[in-house]
Amino acid sequence: MKSSVAIIGDLDTVTGFQLGGVKVSKVVETNEDAENALDELINDEVSIIIITENIADNIRKYMEKKIGSNVLPMIIEIPDKSGPSDRESDPMGELIKRVIGVEMVK
Template sequence: MKSSVAVIGDIDTVTGFQLAGVKINKVVKTNEDAENALDELMNEEISIIIITEKIADNIREYIDKKIGSNVLPMIIEIPDKPGPSGRDSDPMGELIKKVIGVEMVK
């Protein structure tokens, strides 16, 4: 499997990742756009999908349904321009627990 990275986010986030060299990206404005972008990327050989926390929170059920128990593509949620969402859960910790079966303790 070819290893690629893709970004789903607002224009500012996507532009930043483009400047860093990420070539596969989707600028989204609505939840429907985000779901369609995720579908398109799931059909490509993408290993990592970076998505902003705000967008991921808005389509959480859809992400969970599409990814299921699959390890790839790995979904990494990052803060967008306004900063972290301040939620109680830790998606990265949950991902590590899902992948390696060990909970990371702070």
């Protein structure tokens, strides 16, 4: 395992995480770049992949296909510099359900 944490995002977001100590990072500009970065990090057995919400929304089906119901890698979605996305689903709730097998209800 090369690293336990990695970030996929735009240049500003990735730079901020690099300053915070995240060593493995992928700056992406297209959906194809994001899919390739995700594949590379999965192959490198990264445990936690942080990805911006906008990028995750654009490759959602691809991420679900690659990760399925596996616990690792854990995908954590964060807002980018434009702020949080308006969404119908709660990615953190889905993450909790995938990891512990129980849906958290409000």
